[in-house]
Amino acid sequence: MALRMADTPTPVRHHRRSRRSRRAVLATLASVVTALVAALLAWPGAEPADAAPSTFAHPGVTVSRGQLDFTREKVNAGAQPWKGAHDQMMGSKYASLSRTPKPRAVVECGSYSDPNYGCTDEREDAIAAYTTALAWYITRDDRYAKKSIELMDAWSGTIKDHTNSNAPLQTGWAGSSWPRAAEIIKHTYTGTWGNSGRFATMLRNVYLPEIINGSNSNGNWELSMMEAAIGISVFIEDKGSYDKAMAKFRTRTAAYVYLASDGELPKTVPSQNLDTRAKIVKYWQGQGTFTTGLTQETCRDFTHTGYGLSAISHVAETSRIQGEDLYKTDVGERLRQGLGFQARYELGEAPPGSLCGGSVHRGLGPVTEVGYNALHSRLGHAMSNTQKLTEKNRPAGSNNLFVAWETLTHADNPS
Structure with a gap:
């Protein structure tokens, strides 16, 4: 929309007219801004810019403390399907206490993980960090919390970048699991996690820039990327990134x-x-x-x-x-x-x-x-x-x- 401004009125001799002209211009500008805001909010899938909460809830990425407590209670009571699901998780490779993290400075992922330089390792270490965080919460066995921390610390002390054609999607996938793990450990583990700040810095500086601006590929890309961006935003308590990612998510979901x-x-x-x-x-x-x-x-x-x-x-x-x-x-x-x-x-x-x-x-x-x-x-x-x-x-x-x-x-x- 183009707004044509009148030539600058002659000053000094027409103070009242000038003030009236300025008021008219300001009123016009206000009307235009209001109309633009209304149009933006009416755009398919658009979301107001204040989606972030005034105070973030923790743990608050995919699972809440109440959900974790419910899960723990059901597993400890031997109730199904939770007990069977817990046994399945604990028997998986992701719950292994002997797992050795395999971080890389640069993760290079092509289409369908070809090439695959650290792609599978990163995704699976992230899932393992989440798995052992869940195992900690349910069993209260400190070994699982320490394993989750070991995995997160290994990657936060190493990774610098994601490259190649699938970098945004790879970042979205791994970046969805990392904050789930981090939220549980940081906000429920009774021990210490000395490098939690370094982990937050990794998420902010390595992961978030790769995903926050979205994608025009098939829709699952941007949806996974926004899932990661929103989870990371919760962990690092970044309201601006949360709002930006949520707006993109609403538009993409509608599409x-x-x-x-x-x-x-x-x-x-x-x-x-x-x-x-x-x-x-x-x-x-x-x-x-x-x-x-x-x-x-x-x-x-x-x-x-x-x-x-x-x-x-x-x-x-x-x-x-x-x-x-x-x-x-x-x-x-x-x-x-x-x-x-x-x-x-x-x-x-x-x-x-x-x-x-x-x-x-x-x-x-x-x-x-x-x-x-x-x-x-x-x-x-x-x-x-x-x-x-x-x-x-x-x-x-x-x-x-x-x-x-x-x-x-x-x-x-x-x-």
Whole structure:
């Protein structure tokens, strides 16, 4: 919008007129600013800039203290499915007390981890740090807290950069697990963690710059990147980064899961310039029929779709812990419909010809527990397909990227 300013009025001899002119200009400017702000807030998926809480809650990334207490109580009582999920976690390679961290100064990751210089090591050490942090909280065995600290200290004292084509996604995946671990250790461990400040500096200086500005690749990239950015922002208590990441997350979520209320075409991310139907259809993997619950990557494969839906659930869970319940907004509705739509076909129903040409690539992964618990167990939404898939897959393990042990932490968890 262009605002034409009048030539500067003649001064001195017309004080009242000049003041009136200035007041008129200021009023016009105020109107323009108000209109621009209103337009920005009305933009698809936009979120006001004050999403961050006045005071951050800790531990507050994906799991809260109340959720951890519930989990510990159930495991110690031998109740199912939590006891079985705990046994699964403790029997995994990620809970091993003999694990040796493998940090690198530069992690280089290409497409599909080719090349793979530290990619798998970084992601799995981050999951191991989270796993041993959970093990500490449930068992109160200091050895697990010390192992988690060892893993975090090794990487925070070594890593300097992420490079190659998959650097933003790799950073998002590892950066999603690190703050979960760090939140539990820093805010619940009764021992000491002398290098917690160095770890925070690593997250701020190495991870956050790589992810905070988002991505125009397939939607699961930006969703995972914003999950990491929001988790890191909680740990380092950076309200500005939290707000920026949350705004991008809201816009991307609206552009990732389609609802009939969106209109004839899905919402888009403005920076991607998807300004024609043909461009949108191409970006949606060639899918030209849009049905509630369809995602931008459904017709690519369910595995990548699962990454996106999982990240949405994780951010919504963190946001709820921080005081803003996104499950009660369009985020929750998109997540509910996205999980239900994918679960229907993941369970084996044959897709119609109008969906991905009548053929889908299944493999959603262990990604339904968090959203199902929030939307069904806490809010009471009927989610029959998601329920069937969730219960079938229990206990949900890890996808070895950024998802781990969610039956343990979130199954029927009321906190």
